[in-house]
Amino acid sequence: KQEVTQIPAALSVPEGENLVLNCSFTDSAIYNLQWFRQDPGKGLTSLLLIQSSQREQTSGRLNASLDKSSGRSTLYIAASQPGDSATYLCAVRQGTGNTPLVFGKGTRLSVIA
Amino acid sequence: SQTIHQWPATLVQPVGSPLSLECTVEGTSNPNLYWYRQAAGRGLQLLFYSVGIGQISSEVPQNLSASRPQDRQFILSSKKLLLSDSGFYLCAWSVRPGPAYGYTFGSGTRLTVV
Numbered sequence: 001k002q003e004v005t006q007i008p009a010a011l012s013v014p015e016g017e018n019l020v021l022n023c024s025f026t027d028s029a030i031y032n033l034q035w036f037r038q039d040p041g042k043g044l045t046s047l048l049l050i051q052s053s054q055r056e057q058t059s060g061r062l063n064a065s066l067d068k069s070s071g072r073s074t075l076y077i078a079a080s081q082p083g084d085s086a087t088y089l090c091a092v093r094q095g096t097g098n099t100p101l102v103f104g105k106g107t108r109l110s111v112i113a
Numbered sequence: 114s115q116t117i118h119q120w121p122a123t124l125v126q127p128v129g130s131p132l133s134l135e136c137t138v139e140g141t142s143n144p145n146l147y148w149y150r151q152a153a154g155r156g157l158q159l160l161f162y163s164v165g166i167g168q169i170s171s172e173v174p175q176n177l178s179a180s181r182p183q184d185r186q187f188i189l190s191s192k193k194l195l196l197s198d199s200g201f202y203l204c205a206w207s208v209r210p211g212p213a214y215g216y217t218f219g220s221g222t223r224l225t226v227v
Contacts, residue, residue: 032212034215034216042220042221043218043219043221044203045218091216100162100172101159101205105155105156106156
């Protein structure tokens, strides 16, 4: 059974710092991996999706990498801003893609001005 | 473009009362549909998913049920709510197949059972 772990559970950084959020998964036979952002009391907003054949994806100040063989993904946020404060969730989709997403518990990020 | 609607946004219900949460998707056909619950301090828990009309898979045995009466409509129900049913309920959809496509989530329903 796939398990997804995110470390750290919470992170506080000063504005302007570059930071890395970690995600690990136990079964490397994934279909794709998706990073989401969740603001308090809100739904999930998709940030980046990495297909199993890809190594990384970039969107603005965000860069997500995938190392399937080691069961790891990282989300890199450059030049952090207070508006980046949110919970970041990693989720993997298995096999042929018909099985549902499995989520980590998230990393709660606070960027201090 | 595709959109997902979920309502109501907030709901306070007494223990033992029924529940009906609705989710609809626009701009796509034959989506996979999902219900997740997020309890305080816990991760996202998959409750039900559906790959077609009338096809429902349950992940967690409980007093909740789901139905898909139309292609783009997904309903979460309960006959009698428990205190433990409180949480944030999220509906999501995805296309099938397509590794380049991910999940899109609705804005969620905050359910408080009192």
